[in-house]
Amino acid sequence: MRRRYKHFIQVAHDNALKSCMSHKHGCVIVYNNKEIIAQGINQQECEMKKVESIHAEVDAINQLRKMMNGKDKNFIQKCKLYVVRIGSKNMNYPLKESKPCEHCTKVITRIGIPSVYYSTQDEFLKAYEEMYHQKPSMGYSSPNTLRPNSVEQSLRRPICVVS
Structure with missing residues (x-):
């Protein structure tokens, strides 16, 4: 794996260490494969009302939305999202x-990030190539463009709310 991608994974890993969640x-x-522009962790007690927890992906996307003010919408097409989960300290x-x-x-x-990479137990990092039926469009596309996920996968973490 390229050194740059290892750096992105390491920063995501370091962010996960900051989470107070189990x-x-x-x-x-x-x-553009060069610069980290937003970071996130799963957490409780966020600024939004009636939120039990917020997922790391949504936390990072909320930061991205704030910094996007006035930027060209093609900007998102050059973004990649990396998300990792870490096990316990004793391991x-x-x-x-x-x-x-x-x-x-x-x-x-909905935001239009075209590439997503996530950690697995078997592989260091895996591309989420099956995310879309079609290439995502900019803006807020219909949720119907998604492939249905398994019930097991959707129940793994609590649902989060986005303002």
Whole structure:
């Protein structure tokens, strides 16, 4: 794996260490394969009302939305999202399955990020190539463009709310 991608994964891993949740997830959004422009962790007690938890992907996307003010919409097409989950401290924080849940997949699709990479237990990082039926369009596309996810996968983490 290229050194640059290892850096992105390491930053996402370091972000996951900051999470107070039992399932620790960290996320980075990278522009043009060079620069980390947004970071996120899964967390509780966020600024939004009536939120039990927010997922790392949504946390990073909320940062991206704030910095996007006035930028060209093609900017998003050059972004990639990396999300990792880490295990417990007594096992030296190994990578775990971190495929985005159904809700996060919808948020990623709506904003239009074309490439998503997530950690697995078997592989270091896996591309989420099956995310869309079609290439996502900019703006807020219909959630019907998503492939249905399994019930098991959608129940793995609590649903998060986006303002």
